[in-house]
Amino acid sequence: MSWTWFHRLASPPHIYRLAQRLTPWFAWPAAALIVAALYGGLVLAPPDYQQGDGFRIIYMHAPSAWMSLMVYTTMAVAAAVALIWRMKVAHAVAASCAPIGASFTFAALVTGSLWGEPMWGTWWEWDPRLTSELILLFLYLGYMGLRGAIEDPQRADRTSAVLAVVGIVNVPIIHYSVTWWNSLHQAPSVMRLGKPQLSTPMLVPLLMMLLGFTLFFVAVLLVRVRGEILVRERSASWIREALST
Amino acid sequence: MREFLDMGGYAAFVWPSYAVTLAVVVLNVVWARRSLARSRAAARRRLAAGGGDA
Numbered sequence: 001m002s003w004t005w006f007h008r009l010a011s012p013p014h015i016y017r018l019a020q021r022l023t024p025w026f027a028w029p030a031a032a033l034i035v036a037a038l039y040g041g042l043v044l045a046p047p048d049y050q051q052g053d054g055f056r057i058i059y060m061h062a063p064s065a066w067m068s069l070m071v072y073t074t075m076a077v078a079a080a081v082a083l084i085w086r087m088k089v090a091h092a093v094a095a096s097c098a099p100i101g102a103s104f105t106f107a108a109l110v111t112g113s114l115w116g117e118p119m120w121g122t123w124w125e126w127d128p129r130l131t132s133e134l135i136l137l138f139l140y141l142g143y144m145g146l147r148g149a150i151e152d153p154q155r156a157d158r159t160s161a162v163l164a165v166v167g168i169v170n171v172p173i174i175h176y177s178v179t180w181w182n183s184l185h186q187a188p189s190v191m192r193l194g195k196p197q198l199s200t201p202m203l204v205p206l207l208m209m210l211l212g213f214t215l216f217f218v219a220v221l222l223v224r225v226r227g228e229i230l231v232r233e234r235s236a237s238w239i240r241e242a243l244s245t
Numbered sequence: 246m247r248e249f250l251d252m253g254g255y256a257a258f259v260w261p262s263y264a265v266t267l268a269v270v271v272l273n274v275v276w277a278r279r280s281l282a283r284s285r286a287a288a289r290r291r292l293a294a295g296g297g298d299a
Contacts, residue, residue, distance in 0.1 A: 034270070042249075047253060052254070053252040053253035053259060054252070057262045060265075060267075099273075103272065103273060107265055107266045111262035111265060114258045114259075114261055117258060118255060216273075220274065223278060224277045224280055227281040227282075230284045231288075233288075239291070240292060242288075243289055243292070
C-alpha cells in the first residue's frame with residue numbers, strides 16, 4: 001500500500017494552504033446557523049410548560065457543553081495520532097483545540113449555574129455531572145499550563161499530548177454521569193437512544209445551534225492550526241511562501 | 246418587546262447566559278486571529294534573522 005497520499009495530506013505546507021482555503025466555508029455557514037438558531041430559540045420556540053422562558057438557556061448551555069466534550073475528544077485523538085505517528089501537524093491540531101475547548105467549558109459551567117439557580121435553587125452543587133465538567137475545565141487549563149511551562153517546543157508537544165490522551169477517561173464519565181449516579185442534572189434529552197424529548201419547534205433551533213457551534217469550532221481550529229504549524233516549521237522557503245499569502 | 250426582554254421573569258438568568266456564551270464565541274474569533282498574527286510575526290522575525298533551513 002502506498003503511503004504517499006498520507007504524507008502529502010499531512011505535509012505542513014499542504015495543510016496550511018488547505019486550512020486557509022477551507023476557513024470561510026465553515027465560518028459563514030456557522031454564522032448563518034447561529035443567527036438563525038438564536039431567532040428560533042428566543043422567538044419561535046414556545047415557552048416550556050414547566051420552566052417557562054427559563055428553558056431557553058438550553059440553546060446556549062447544551063451547545064457549549066457539547067463543544068466542551070467534542071473539542072476535548074478531537075484534542076485527545078490528535079494528540080494520540082501525533083504521539084503514535086510523530087506527526088507535527090497533529091500536535092498543532094491538539095495545541096489549537098485547548099483554548100477553544102477551555103472557553104466553551106467555561107461557558108457551559110456558567111450557563112449551567114445560571115440555569116441551576118432558578119430551577120434547582122442553587123448556583124452550584126458538588127454533583128457528579130457538574131464536578132466532572134469542572135474537572136474537564138481543569139484538564140484544559142492544566143494542558144495549557146503544561147505547554148507554557150515547558151521551554152523546549154518538542155518536549156512541550158509530547159508531554160502535553162500524554163496528558164490530553166490520559167484525560168480522555170473524563171469524557172465518558174461526564175457523558176454517563178447522569179445515568180451512572182444519582183445526579184441533580186437531567187438525563188440527556190437529545191443525545192439519547194430513540195426519540196429526542198423536545199418538541200420539534202424547540203428541537204430544531206437546538207440542532208441548528210449544535211451544528212453551528214460545531215462548524216464554528218472547525219473554522220476557529222483552521223485559523224489557529226495555521227499559526228501552530230508556522231511555529232513548528234523550519235523550512236525557510238515555504239515559510240516565506242506562507243507569509244506572502 | 247418588553248415582554249420579550251422580561252423572558253417570563255427569567256431575564257436575570259436567560260440574558261446573562263446568552264451574553265456569556267456569545268462573548269465566548271466572539272472572543273474565540275479574536276483570540277484565534279491574534280494567535281495566527283503573532284505566529285506570523287514570529288516567523289517573519291525568524292526569517293529576517295536568517296533562521297530556518299534553506
